[in-house]
Amino acid sequence: MRQKKPTWQRELTLERIRRLFELAEESHREKTGMANRYVELAREMAMHYKAGMPKEFRTRFCRNCGAYLSAGSTSTVRTNPAKKAVVIKCNKCGNVKRFPYGKRKKSV
Numbered sequence: 702m703r704q705k706k707p708t709w710q711r712e713l714t715l716e717r718i719r720r721l722f723e724l725a726e727e728s729h730r731e732k733t734g735m736a737n738r739y740v741e742l743a744r745e746m747a748m749h750y751k752a753g754m755p756k757e758f759r760t761r762f763c764r765n766c767g768a769y770l771s772a773g774s775t776s777t778v779r780t781n782p783a784k785k786a787v788v789i790k791c792n793k794c795g796n797v798k799r800f801p802y803g804k805r806k807k808s809v
């Protein structure tokens with residue numbers, strides 16, 4: 702029973718998500734404490750419009766606690782050559798996620 706949303710709506714949603722992550726980055730730098738809120742909004746939007754979270758942003762927030770992840774400050778980024786994966790650790794809750802590289806995936 703899942704209906705696909707029109708393409709233009711998906712485009713618009715992705716545009717908004719992109720903007721929210723920009724704002725998150727800005728507020729993170731300025732330490733306004735709003736970064737996590739922007740991440741929350743972006744996630745809500747992706748869910749609501751079933752747009753999915755674009756790959757470029759999946760590394761930018763913690764799935765566990767919802768924190769905005771910025772390499773070197775709120776997250777630690779390491780590569781694991783043995784497993785061919787980028788390992789991102791959230792410095793807030795300690796959640797670790799892995800993003801495989803070198804493998805081509807058909808799905809988004």
Ligand SMILES: [Zn+2]
Binds near residue numbers: 764767768793796
């Ligand atoms: Zn976390």
